Amino acid sequence: MRDRLSPKQVARAIGVSESSLKRWCDRGLIPFEKTAGGHRRIVMCDVVSFLRNGGYKVIEPDVLQLPATTGQTVWTLDQARERFVDAVIAGQEDASRQILFDLYLSGHSITAIADQIVAAGFKCIGHRWECGSLEVYEERRGCELCLRVIHELRTLQEPPAEDAPLAIGGTLDGDPYTLAVSTAELVLREGGYRAMSLGHMLPFSTIHKAIEKHSPRLLWISISAIREPGRFVAEMNTLSTAAAARKCAVVLGGRALRHEVREQIRYSAYCDNFTHLLDFAHSLRG
């Protein structure tokens, strides 16, 4: 994706005149920088914010180096979810990307996309696998392509401020589920955090080291599978105590965290979904 664009390029991409675009820049509707020669240049993430807030369609996505046909369809979340599930199952990466990008460019939040399209869509995919109407490879391929698209979606987000609070997260040893971790990263970036996923299958000891080294404000752990419940409880409590000593909030989520397990462990917040995560993250920032 381009880094900086001229008003002419942005105008062409959304089908308006260059003079309108320059006027919007001068009125402060679109932030811009000036080159040494005095030309206006617009940072790509400011173009994205402008599109999201103004409801503009993208007429020529290639000018913004967005995938072809991106930004031209306005979806309802229900329509988008149905189409997303079909595209993911069929291994159609371009179509899956287009749906998520379209939703984001038309102003839907990452959090809504995460809960209502990605999580809800994969729930449906899991159900179809359970019923035997889907091959294992179709589900796995879907996960792989969705992960790639989520990483691409990150490039459209405004980068967090340098002094934004740090959040780190991942899954624990024995937990191979990667989608929720990467999705939580985008949600926390949307909440104004410098969110950094450490990936999946992390031993407790390495998370301790990461907390000591980076002093994050928030640690998120996605728990979809627990290898040894007894050991999990003991290690989770040690980790939470260490995090609390460093004023780091521990946020947990995931299908394996049943009530009986939660009762035995310490944490700052348990969230059912990414909307709850965003709300907690906001409350932590005051």
Ligand code: B12
């Ligand atoms: C993809 C997938 C896999 C993939 C994951 C690959 C990958 N790279 O991630 C792999 C291949 C590993 C896999 C394996 C298995 N899977 Co599986 N899998 C799924 C599937 C389809 C999607 C999970 C997913 O990533 N969803 C997307 C994320 C974004 O959503 P989510 O996890 O639902 O998260 C939500 C909340 O939990 C919460 N959340 C989650 N994490 C966090 C973290 C924080 C901080 C917060 C705030 C919130 C939060 O937010 C989301 C809500 O919006 C589910 C179906 C389903 N219903 O979820 C089955 C499912 C979980 N799997 C299932 C099964 C049976 C298995 C296997 C046993 C299959 C097998 N025989 O091998 C193995 C077990 C592996 C293990 N070690 O545990 C069953 C579990 C049934 C049960 N009773 O527990 C399910 C429900 C499918 C089904 N309908 O039967 N699976």
